[in-house]
Amino acid sequence: MAVCPVCNAKFDSGDYYTMATHFINLAEDSDAYHVQWINRNISRKKMDITQFTSAIENFYNIAHGGIKEWIINKFVEQFRGENPHPFILKMQSYSKPVMMGYAIEHYFFLKQWVKSCSIIISKTDLDDVQRYEIENILSEYYGRGRKKPHIELLLEMGEELGMDRVQIFATEPLDSTKFAISRWKEITNSCNWICIMAAMHSLELVANSKLNNYGAKYDYFNPGMLDSPLVPDSVKKFLGEGYKSDYSHSFRALDIIAKYCHDYNMEGIQDAYLMSAYAFDRYLEARMERGEMFENQ
C-alpha cells in the first residue's frame, strides 16, 4: 500500500498512476497543502499525468543506496536543500521570539517523542533496537548520570527567555502541532517497530551537522550562534547538545533500519517516513507561528 503523506489517502502498492492523479486533481483544486508538498518534494514544474506518474515512481525508487540514503536524500530535499523549510531560514540568525516559540511547541513534541520511542521497545525482541531506544529515552527525556536530558535543557532555555515552565506545561499547542502529534500517535499505535523508527528517528536529521555530502545547503542553525555574545547561554546549551550528538544518533537509527528492513515491507517503511516528514513540516510551521505571536506581542 502507498499513502498520500498529506491526507493519508491510500493506494494499492506501486499504483503511482492513481496517486499521481490524486495529486494532480488536488493541485488543480488549488489545495494548498498538496501543492506545497509537490513543490517541496517532487517539482515546481507543471507536469502531465505520465510525467507525474514517472516522477512519483522515481521518488519511491530506492535502488541507489538503499533505505538509509533514500531517507536522508528525501529529508534533505524537503527541509535543508536548495529550497529549505522556512523554519531553517529563520534559524540562520538568532531570534528570541523564534526560540521562545521553539521552546513551547517542542515541549509537546518531546512528550509525544518519548511515547513513540518507548512503544518501539515493546514491539520488538531485538536487543540492539531496544538498547538504542532506551539510550534515546535517557538522553532526550530522563538524563544520564549528571547529563541533563534534552527536555530539561529546553525548559531551562524557555526559563531564561522569560517563560516559567509551568506556563509552558499549561499552554495549548498550536493546531499544526496538534495535527502532527495526532499523526505520530496514529503511526505509533498502528505501525510495526521499524516503521515507527523510520518515522521518528529520521526527524533527528534536521539537526545532523554531517549532511553536506547529501546535498544539504543549510545548517540546522547558524553555528556562529554558539559563540555569539548575543545568544543566551541556555540557548547555546540546548542547540549545542543536539548539534554535537544528533548526527551520530540519527545515522545509528538509519543503520538499524537498513540492517533489518529486508524482513519488512519496504514501501510501508517509506510511507511511515513520508507521513512523519509531512507532519514535521507542519510542526515546524507551528514553531514559527508561535514565534510570530511573541514577535507581535
Add this chain to the structure above:
Amino acid sequence: MAVCPVCNAKFDSGDYYTMATHFINLAEDSDAYHVQWINRNISRKKMDITQFTSAIENFYNIAHGGIKEWIINKFVEQFRGENPHPFILKMQSYSKPVMMGYAIEHYFFLKQWVKSCSIIISKTDLDDVQRYEIENILSEYYGRGRKKPHIELLLEMGEELGMDRVQIFATEPLDSTKFAISRWKEITNSCNWICIMAAMHSLELVANSKLNNYGAKYDYFNPGMLDSPLVPDSVKKFLGEGYKSDYSHSFRALDIIAKYCHDYNMEGIQDAYLMSAYAFDRYLEARMERGEMFENQ
C-alpha cells in the same frame, strides 16, 4: 466488567452471582485450574451458591485499606501465606536444578517484562509514572552506570550453573510460561497504563521482604542462602539484588496506583491484577517443571 482470572470469561460489573455459578459449575466438572484457583484464593471448603457469591463479593471488597492493601493481601494469600505456592516451598533451601529452571524460564519473563513496562510510558503523560518505568527498565534490563541489570545477573547465574547464555536464548519456554506471556501480552496491548502497572508490578511482591505485616508466612527464599558456602556466588548476587530492592520498588508502584486509581475503573484494575497473578501462578509452575527436567537428566 468482572473477569474470571483463570479462563478470561467475562461478567457484568459486580455480577458475582454469575461468576460464582461459573466457578461452581467448573468445580463440579473437576476443572483442575478453576479448582486450584478457588482453593488458593477463596476457600478449600465446599460452599453453596449463596455462600460462594458472598465470598466472591468479599474477595473484591477494597473498603479496608484501598487498592494497595487489597493487592498485597491477595498476593500474599495466593503465593506466600499459610498455603504458599509450591515454588516458594522449593526456594526454602538451595537446589541447583530449581535455580537452573529459574534461569531459563525467567529470561523469557524478563523479555516480556520490558515490553509491558515500556508500553506504560507510551500510554500516559504522567511524569512520575514515566520516570518510575524508565528507572525500572534501567534496573531490570539495561543497567545503571556500573550496576548490572537484573537480566544480566540472571544470565551470569545460568552460566555459573553450567548453561551458556546462547543455549538459554535458543530454548523454547515451557507451555505454562508461554501461556503466561501470551496473557501479559494481551493485558499490555489492551489495557490502560494503570491496569498494566497493577498487573506487572504487583508481581514484584513475590520477592518483597517486608510482607510479614501482611500475613506472609514464607520469605521468597531462605535468606540463609545468601551466607551459605554451598550456594554459588552468582546465585547470591541474583537473589540478593531482588531481596534488597524489590520491596521498595513494588511498594512504590502500588503507591502510584493508589494515587491515581480514583480516575479509573477500580474493578478493571482488580481484574488486571487477578489475570496477571493467575498467569504468574502458572509461570512459577514452569520454573519448577523446568527444574524437574534438570533433576531427572
